[in-house]
Amino acid sequence: MKYILYARKSTEDDDRQILSIEAQIFELKEFAAKEKLEIVASLQEAKTAKEPGRIKFAEMLALIERGKADGILSWNPDRLARNSVDGGRIIHMIDRGLIKALKFPTFWFEPTPQGLFMLQIAFGQSKYYVDALRENVTRGMRQKVRNGVWPSKAPLGxxxxxxxxxxxxxxxxxxxxxxxxxxxxxxxxxxxxxxxxxxxxxxxxxxxxxxxxxxxxxxxxxxxxxxxxxxxxxxxxxxxxxxxxxxxxxxxxxxxxxxGKSQKIKKHNFAFLGLMKCPCSAAITAEKKIKPSGREYIYYRCTKKKGPCQEKYFLRDEELYKQVKSFLQKVSLSSQDTKKVLAELEKDESRAKEEAKTTVQNFKTELTKIEAKLQKLLDVYLNEVISADDYKVRKEILVIQKVGLGEKITDFEQIGLSWLEPAREFVLSLNQASKLLEFENKSEMTTFLKNIGSNCILQNRQLLFSPKIPYDLVAACGGPMPKNLQFPLWWTWGESDSRPGNLPA
Ligand SMILES: [Zn+2]
CATH class of the missing domain: 3.90.1750.20 (Putative Large Serine Recombinase; Chain B, Domain 2)
Structure with missing residues (x-):
């Protein structure tokens, strides 16, 4: 049995529930794969069926007349004929044995007298058409999703x-x-x-x-x-x-x-709380003490909640503040120098953009490959080589890869090289350190240090701080930029392509 696939949707067809031609074809191919139907031609028409005289419809009947095909696969009888002339021609061809099968995913037809009667009703009556709507709606939603359009209420934003x-x-x-x-x-x-x-x-x-x-x-x-x-x-x-x-x-x-799910809300008045731990791994707490003179002091000390602890010292708030400031000074960059570095970065950016062009081309080739894979995956799924579950899993992997690649391409096209933006943020954060010092904002300093470092220890009244890369390098230089602004070590990263990791957002 040789089938002609026929899909139709007219522009004047104001009923929106009718699947698009593209959707009809997709569903029909899926149906054909399941039913193992051989398709010899695929015809589509964007004309109404109310009046006779459709070109593709005539072409289909001619093919059948010449014996090129003996079956029709269409979404619904109403796609084939909605006027008595066309309906009559099809039924006449069934009578003559030219059409041996009519297949519709939404309608069961057998070439028996009873079947022909049902078909006549389907061709001629819009009631059937209305009944078919419900099926169309759910299929329409699936098709919408397949086309990348969310079929229900839009999420926030x-x-x-x-x-x-x-x-x-x-x-x-x-x-x-x-x-x-x-x-x-x-x-x-x-x-x-x-x-x-x-x-x-x-x-x-x-x-x-x-x-x-x-x-x-x-x-x-x-x-x-x-x-x-x-x-x-x-x-x-x-x-x-x-x-x-x-x-x-x-x-x-x-x-x-x-x-995880449960998290306590931080609420305190002590600026440096939550920044440090004791070498014994217990948290550092702060407390207020009032001297007989009436003066208030804030002390930081170990909570001693993790067993034995060697630390016997309390550190005064003022002393801790001094140490925090001295560290911030090491990683701060004045606004004036920041401007210069940013300008230098900009020059680098244009250079990098040129180089990125080649990289983007490579990504695009990769993207084409993934798209081909997706198409192939769909084909093997439609041919029932793999199960629906298998299809979903493999498709998800590919779609995620595709999005990742697409994003890389955008990154490279927009930013040039992905290290540039972190480098810029890094420079700006050095400038932020300088501003924090200027405005003496203690609690912001805590946030800043937590962002750029890890594992901050209070030992022997000393703040031991290990900054993340690239802050460690800047800090190790003993100070920020030299006066004549020679670029420090981290500057060369772009060239060696070892990107600074874990930069604060
Ligand atoms: Zn301790």
């Missing part, structure tokens, strides 16, 4: 566009969602603080109802924000604009894993 039936960005809310990710990625906020922050920034607008704590993790884990869609357990690439980068998303997932 997006809008359903009733005209295009696509998903648009809600600029104001999108900004807040983006900020949620960025704030969480600093590691300094918990879910409750984020929900509270959202409430605070949302009170101005009546339309924004605020946020429950339980909503925050759902937002932070929604792949929709990086341009993907999870629909019934399957990952699809969306056509909507991503709000955040995959890099930021990954960072947030990492932090979420680290923090």
């Amino acid at each position: 997006y809008l359903n566009n009733p005209k295009t039936r696509g998903i648009d960005v809600n600029t104001e809310k999108a900004r807040k969602v983006k900020k949620l990710f960025e704030l969480y990625a600093t590691g300094n906020y918990n879910l409750r603080e984020l929900a509270e922050w959202y409430m605070r920034v949302s009170t101005k607008s009546n339309l924004d109802k605020g946020m429950y704590i339980s909503q925050v993790p759902k937002i932070l884990q929604n792949v929709f924000y990086i341009g993907l869609m999870k629909y019934k357990g399957e990952i699809f690439q969306g056509t909507h604009e991503p709000l955040i980068s995959k890099k930021l998303f990954d960072r947030v997932q990492e932090i979420m894993r680290e923090k």
